[in-house]
Amino acid sequence: MKNTVTILMRVVLGVLFLAHGISKLQMGLGNVAGWFESIGVPGFLAYVVAAVELIGGVMLILGLFTRYVSVVLIAVLVGAVFTAKLSAGLLGNGQSAGYELDLAFILIALYLAVAGRTGLSLDSALFDKEN
Template identity: 35%
Template sequence: MRNVNVGLLILRISLGVLMLFHGIAKLITGVAGIAGMIDDYGPTFLAYGVYIGEIIAPIFLILGFRTRLAGLVYVATMLVAVLIAHLGDITSLSKAGGWAIELPALYFFGGLALFFTGGGKLAVSRKNKWD
């Protein structure tokens, strides 16, 4: 039995919950570390954007509210994360033999998939272009 909508629900909840842990950690510890990394690229207040990418977008994904938009925010968040924290790892392998940035890549491609598919029929908003 094939059920694409249940698959999309599982993907949305998985990506949302797993990224939400990162966002909660930043709520607890703050964004000073990220601000320090961003300092080389632009104004440090941009570090607060992590709350959009790691708290608001994941909640939207979990609910299936504006899934395409949340997926796009996810993609942007992962691009910034790789550029400021993992740029040197793009061509590296981990000690276990996997791609050194496989977790950011998984979030990136998961967000990209949801951008193209939308949230499915088991989403809160499913009747518009940003479902």
């Protein structure tokens, strides 16, 4: 049962990050870069974050390098909290979202970073000695 829940957490977190990356592409990365600059974050990081979300999301869905991807995603989430969401508070301020979901995503990614390989993953298929 634990393995099943871990797989679900990995895949769902991957889908959510993939959706966020796709959303940034649909908004236009130039627009996202402009928004980043408006909150004091270098605009080029919009491209980095979008790539991390897209590629990292796919890698989580596939279960490839899950531990490493999770650590990178934690860094992106912590950056989002401290640059864009902290001032709005935990639940938001009515004009912008809070950081409650980011905290949940951080905890899921942290669990994946320390949990090890799960079944139904490329990590297991490629790197387990039993296979």
